Amino acid sequence: MEHLNSDEVVSEEKPPILGSWKKIYLVVLLNLLVLIILFYSFSEAFK
């Protein structure tokens, strides 16, 4: 346990929604992408 690093830690805990952590991470990253597109469209709309 003392030399624990990232590939040795597998979290057994399931997230409360979407079934897997990978899906939640994807939502966070997609949200960022959508925000960048929205901000860009917002700036362009009033240019």
Place this chain on the structure above:
Amino acid sequence: MRRLDWIVLATTLLFIVLYGIWKGRGSRNIKGFLLADRSMKWYTVALAIMATQASAITFTSTPGQAYADGMRFVQFYFGLPIAMVILCITAVPIFHKLGVYTAYEYLEKRFDAKTRVLTTLIFLVSRGIAAGITIYAPSLVLSVMLGMDIRITSIIIGGLVIIYTTSGGVKAVNYTDFFQLIIVMAGMCIALGVALHLLPNEISFTDALSVSAVMGKLNTVDFSFDFSNRYNVWSGIIGGMFVALAYFGTDQSQVQRYLTGESITQSRLALLFNGLAKVPMQFFILFIGVMVFVFFQFVQPPLIFNPVQAGKVKSGMRAQDFRQLEEKHNNIFKRKSEEIRKYIQARHEHDDVRVAEKKEELQSLQQRYDAVRTEASNLIAENDRKSDAGDTNYIFLSFVLTYLPVGLVGLIFACIFTASMSSSSGELSALATTSIIDVYKRFIKREASEKHYLIVSRIMMAFWGLYGIAFAQYAGRMGSLIEAVNILGSLFYGTMLGIFLLAFYFKQTKGTAAFVSALSGEIVVLYCFRFTSIAWLWYNVIGCFVVVGVGIILSAFEKSKTSGSLASL
């Protein structure tokens, strides 16, 4: 401020202190006092994380920055959601499973004591100075705007924080942070509502947006790649991600927040919520600044928003020059205001030729307007070399004080005090925890009762609080300290991040290799700082890459040496 404003301000602050004391009661050991017994739900941790990161200057300076420079600063946060995901995969499960109190404690378990000592020292020095600034910077702004002595504002902020942190520890910090952020965001929503309400009747919301776009304030996204341009999508995603990884992954003031989560799931959800909400929140705060900018296109703003500095120049040797600039500023303002109305009329009439013509005229007027303000700032700098010539910190509060109705002014000032207290309390509890766990308990008194450690923890909280207040009394005499602190942070953050990346991802790296690579990274960063013109934001990236690179090479060398000696046996 009128009497009702003072009542609102005092009641809000009193409520927060009493709430902190009440929610933080019952800590009987250091696990309760420093980690809230790892019992926090994700939403409390999430708002505590956001409140700790968003200092009072975030809420005073960010709208001012949008007023002066537009919304491009939002791009700096684009890397944060990516960093949150990386930390959820790596740091959160490791820290939780090892049951550590601090991030540096993990480094001793993973490497050795000297690596822990090095990172602890880096944290205590850099965060110690930053904690002083966290109290000093808003104290200065509030003292100028409220006409109070800075000693009083800093004692109020620091003193109130000491009361509830020494009493309730991290539990009090997290619960008050939760409420503080809600109060601050409510106050900011009201301020936006008032700014929109105060616009002339004939100006619609889309007109306001159109005017701000013409003046170059809706510059939210810039896809061009340029190393000299601090804010574009690429520097935001890459540079911002490194800064967020270092801050949330290695700085105890944030690590401590998510270590209080009752499980890995709760801590992860808290960080991911930050990843979802931080960018829109910054956009919203910047947007308030843009609407304040539009408001000041129809109502005459002062030439310089810092009343103390403007007063000093007016009574100094350059008073005549300043008055001339004021006159110029007033004339340009009047022209600009008239032209904006004509532009909006042309827009309503769909007269594209006139719209284009007025756009050009407005942009040229805005350039002249900005040039006059720059000249005025230069006069201030000449008049008082130690002063902060920029006035972005004062724009939003000047608007609040002058144009918000009675009662709301008190609420907004309460928000600023509150924001300052939330970030200070997070920093003080992190400094106290590191002092206790990584110094006192590790090197001074290894075996003692829980009661003893609890008393020393409370003393440490009070010590760091008093240190912050004392720092605020003298910080003004040190010139442009805030920039120096930012640079100081960048000198160490890259190295810290590099060490943690070696710990998380490079199983073969041992203690000495990590320590030597950290020193190498620090030497390279200091070399860049002293002998090159590389912008300090890039020090984080350089430091991190050098530490990881040297760490890999040394580990490979150690491995070949070990296999060589085994073969000779």
